Amino acid sequence: MANDLSTPLRGRKHRVDGGRHHFPLARTLFGVSIVILLGALGRIVLVDDPLGGRPMAEVAITSTRDANAVANAVAVPNASAGATSPVTITADDQQFPAGQVPLVPYEPAETTPRPSLEVSLIGTGVLPELAEETVNGIIPRMSPTGLGPFDAYRRPVDEIAPNLAKIAIVVTGLGINEQGSMNAIDQLPADITLAFAPYGRSLVGTVNTARASGHEVMLEIPLEPFDYPQNDPGPHTMLTGETPRANLDKLFWLMSRFGGYFSVMNNMGARFTASAGDMSPVMEELGLRGLGYLDDGSSNRSVAGQLAEANNVPFTRATTMLDANPSRPAILSAIASLEAQAMETGSAIGIISALPISVQTVSEWAQELDAKGIVLVPASALMK
Template sequence: MTDDLTTPLTGRKRKPNARRHLPIARVLFGLLALLAMGFVARVLMVEDPDGGRPRQEVAITTTRNANEVANAVAEGPVTITADPQQYPAGSSITGVTTGAGGPSSVTGLPDIFGALPDLSEETANGAIPRISATGLTPFVAYAHPAEEAIASGKPMISIIVTGLGINEQGSLNAIDKLPSVITLGFAPYGKALSTTVAAARSAGHEVLLEVPLEPFDYPQNDPGPQTLLTGEPTRANLDKLFWLMSRFGGYVGLINNMGARFTASAADFSPMMEELGARGLGYLDDGSSNRSLAPQLAKGNNVPFSRADLVIDASPARASILAALASLEAKAVENGHAIGIVSALPISITTIDDWSRDLEAKGILLVPASALMK
């Protein structure tokens, strides 16, 4: 038998039982090519933005004019009947005229601190007080009324509580306890000033802004951030002042926190007092330094001014506080008026509250600080 390996290819015969092999890869490739050609042909020949997705057009109905009351208000006058339980018969609603000018007018909606827009000037740090276009000053607008007490001719005492705003709960407790005629001084650093100042203003208290000024032993004794310093450029101190003044609104004026060195320097203190005069604010000197030039500078710049006569709780004990208050009463009887400063310590607040209840029976009136700054 001839070996198959040596048999020529042209002469080889297929065996009867040999299987025929189909070109499967070629067939699949052809099918894919046909599908691709069909897809391209459809995209080119058929214009269908929705890509064959089913769609249906329906009419859109609107309820824009379905509210009959709203339509009536838009078209003309309408009468609305109030709930008789909320507004009983015989009661009335008083309208307030805005923008009228004068101490008793409302010149717009107050902000969260009770400051009026017409008495506010926007700066890079926030709003600071200014005199309104009608000439109304923050000192007049935010002062607690005291005309009757002044007209009575009786001796008057003013108490200023300082250091409020840093301890939120302690500040709120003081606001709740103290009579509304007591003036409250707020430090500019509290995180909850939006709450405490608004609560004080709502309770009828007039407020002062505490401004940190350089003492003689600065920086060993530091009143706080943004302290106004002697020897610095005027612009730098005014920038600090504007930052401090923007911490909250609705205050009648400023009261110093320390500042024996600063208030004794006319070159440094004068620009600050000029700003207060130009913005219609008052200044109350805490009486801690006999070298302070505040009286002269306030007078020269038409700044409402007064000076505290006594620190009431230098010794924070009830007996000592009562003794200091008795001295303040004697000074008020002698001079017709007196101003005392007290810290926001709980013992001081409680003692002041108890003492104030019997003061009028002694023929002495308790008045806000602004009443003695005019």
């Protein structure tokens, strides 16, 4: 053993890995990469192929420029290009000069043309010169000659002896019940004024019947009462605190429901008629349009009289509500009070609703006036 340990290493074959040999993989891969890179560079340099070997095919292309004759006909010629003679195109057996050929055949829509103002007023008894078209419909106006609806549509009155007391009766709430309104028109004397609410379905026809029977007619406009909205006079009620424009828009809608009325009157409105700031624009508009105003007398705080005078609006105020108690005895008692007032002051105006009992009672009463020294007149005759 000592000899083996002391023997020199020289001349001995020593393999640390037990005698196995390594393959030079890394060197081989490096060499292959160099060969591929050199081949690619050589192809780029030596071969003229900008598409990089992608497949391609050459085909003949036929231009479609100027192929659409209709499009060419309506196109605007290029100023830089030489102008050519216009071409006439035939379409649907019609000749169209260049620039006027319809790309799509035009078929006008079947629409009903809007009738003229004169046509719209046929059969209504409304004068065209006293009518103004609005988005809501036709509303009254003053004519260019100064004729207003008050003078044009009120019932004419013969000269009345000065010793006779004058009484006017206004029936309110007409138009909502068509049959009831027609019955009232048939029963009541022509000198009784009829006031129509703006909500009936057949207002125009009913109003035309009333005017054809000799009655003058009024438009009722809903105004805000103190207990609104618990007590609501109807849609488009004019309200305090709203802008003048908003209330005038409501007024124009109300005024367009029918025509031929000479005046308006309030439906409720104790709060509104007591507010000069809210009532003033309305009264100013009535004055500009030549309409009258009747105050139903239900509120002592109403400033309608002062505003009407300031705006040259024909005005009067009713004195008695005749059927606050809708029974025949109560109505006759209220009429008796109205007669006494007329005899004392020379005139009086009573308001009555369109209830059948009210209409019948007033109709029978009117037949006995001649013996009392009282004459029945339309309300317009008592308006200043």
